[in-house]
Amino acid sequence: MTQTASSQQRGIMMTDSAIKQVMALREKQGRDLCLRVGVRQGGCSGMSYTMDFEDPNNMQPNDEVFDYDGFKVLCDPKSMLYLYGLVLDYSDSMIGGGFQFTNPNASQTCGCGKSFS
Numbered sequence: 001m002t003q004t005a006s007s008q009q010r011g012i013m014m015t016d017s018a019i020k021q022v023m024a025l026r027e028k029q030g031r032d033l034c035l036r037v038g039v040r041q042g043g044c045s046g047m048s049y050t051m052d053f054e055d056p057n058n059m060q061p062n063d064e065v066f067d068y069d070g071f072k073v074l075c076d077p078k079s080m081l082y083l084y085g086l087v088l089d090y091s092d093s094m095i096g097g098g099f100q101f102t103n104p105n106a107s108q109t110c111g112c113g114k115s116f117s
Contacts, residue, residue: 011084012037012066012073018090018099019068026071029053034072037088038079047082049101 033053042048064080066073087102
């Protein structure tokens, strides 16, 4: 896995392949958007990951902001408690492809990889 944009420690890290995929998806939206990553109650392990594009004007003053060469990743402070150190990766393999979350704070992860406890 390769981290991008800076050698400084980041709360949410993205691999080159994840950034490339997010940028391609953002381009299809046709406007300048940032990525919001978070957690919510639910999923087969208790908490599930959330990830969606958001207008930069919706950025909250207490959001954690991670800049990847001008592309911003946002996370609310409550979610950050569960996500600090998260690595977001992307694979285009036919089986098990898509975005993958590697979370050092997860004590248990479900088989689909989209929820944790």
